[in-house]
Amino acid sequence: MKLSEKYRDEIADILGRYPVRRSALIPLLYLAQREEGFVSEAAMKEIAGLLRLTPPQVYETATFYTMINLKRVGKFHLQVCKSLMCALAGSDTVIGWVKTKLGIGPGETTSDGLFTLSAVECLAACGTAPMMQVNEDYYERLTEDTFDRILVDLKRDGTCSLKSGPFMWPEPANAVRRET
């Protein structure tokens, strides 16, 4: 089904935020990605039509941004930060765990299609390094134990309670520590 039919109201809402239609491009690329897990050429063509752009104009924007997937990725996209601040706290070790436990390196997907690993640049969580993002969620202050639990939980439940809530670090002195 076409995006414009399935998400008519949401698209109208997005378009209503901007005086110039092209501004809705990234939001619509996200919408297409939510639907298929990546942005297909067909989706880009449809978005071009919606925004009165040419397909190359859509492609030109889509290819600039790393969060727009032009290829299918695994069900769980592990994005481990490798920038200096995380590296100082051991992010290379985290990438090593992925290799040992899942058998994939950066840019690879497990054969069951469950996990894709990307080594990414800074995700703004340097005080709680090492960290990774899995789909929409952050997982911070990773240890081998928490990492193992995240993998088990993701496979079993599709999510994990170790994911970060509203961020504050250090936590206020009397805040309730989340169970780890």
Added chain:
Amino acid sequence: MPKHEFILFKNMMQPGYAGSLQEYERAGGYQALHKFIGKVPPAEVTMAVMKSGLRGRGGAGFPTGVKWGFLPKDYQGPRYLCCNADESEPGTFKDRQLMERDPHQLLEGIVLTCYAIGAESAYIYIRGELILAAKILEQAIEDARAAGYIGANILGTGITANVWVHRGAGAYICGEETALLESLEGKRGLPRFKPPFPATHGLYNKPTVVNNVETLANIPHILGRGPEWFASIGSPPKSTGTRVFCVSGHVKRPGNYEMPMGISFRELIYEVAGGMRSDKPLKAFIPGGASAPFLTPDHLDVKLDFESVAAAGSMLGSGGVTVMEEGTPMVWAALRLMEFFYHESCGKCSPCREGSSWLVQTMRRIVAKRGQMEDLETLVDLCKNIEGRTVCAFGDAAVAPIMSTLKYWRSEYVTLIQEAEAANLIKLEPAGAKR
């Protein structure tokens, strides 16, 4: 370390505070909006912000009130406010906390700024990865709209200010204000030539102000308690107020700390952040995000204000302080940051696009012990051909790690190359030669 007052963190430091509209109101929130909107002329609001001495918290440190004052007075068409929430500078993680823990503080700042500059639309351009922050902000906007703080006819004054969240999609360069505008227009995030500046030709070519999250979050406090109060905090007259310093790396207690500007790095690292993680001596620190040149233990008594850090040869930048202990290989550290800049170069300007690639290749060669002494000259030559030769400040930032580590830890580069040369000599010995 003298005790000080929290401004931006005051609410979120309270036990159980979760940042809802009711909690924010109970803590005195939206009082500045009641007091100023429709009651005090916009020009006076701008004047108050000028008097406070508030400078941009995103990195460049430009005086906020002056920036607002650049908007053309007689322009009749639409004007825009863009809140720069594209927090991507390695070492920086403060805006995320300000948005997720006290979203209404930011929203009140945004609406007051819209009023001051005459903008009816504001976009919060938030980095794409911060999905939780985007959801929290969207909910907060909905609640504030229902309470009459956002939308048409705010608090019955007839004044309009709409606020939308716009998610970026993973490009560091979009934190540069003109790249942010391009991205918000649905294009690749390539910085624009300046001038013209966004104040006259910004979003959709209309007068636009782009301010960082932390900058805008200060506005309700400045207006509510007066510019003189704000100007007395920190390191007046040029660095007023507090900063949220983000401490990362080899310290015992990394995290976000709101401190008055003007405390020293020694105080921040050894008292506030608990000192070195393994009690090894400090070797190096980055004072203001990845774009700021590295500093050494000799600079520990430098004060954390705009002028002092600049005088020490670096910059206060985004307030991200990254600490490295003795034993950290500095060429490796510079390479890590160089890989970041190589990955994030937008590709618009040849010196940066090509140069960052050459820099990464040369640095990788040196770290892999395949370098030669000439590589050091090549590095400097490349850096000098990038610095100052690009449309935006990215080029200058990209060369900072290499230039500053070459300045203070040149011997580590030399050692790696000497080891490479020694290994080569052994290889070049003719077969069968006697050892």
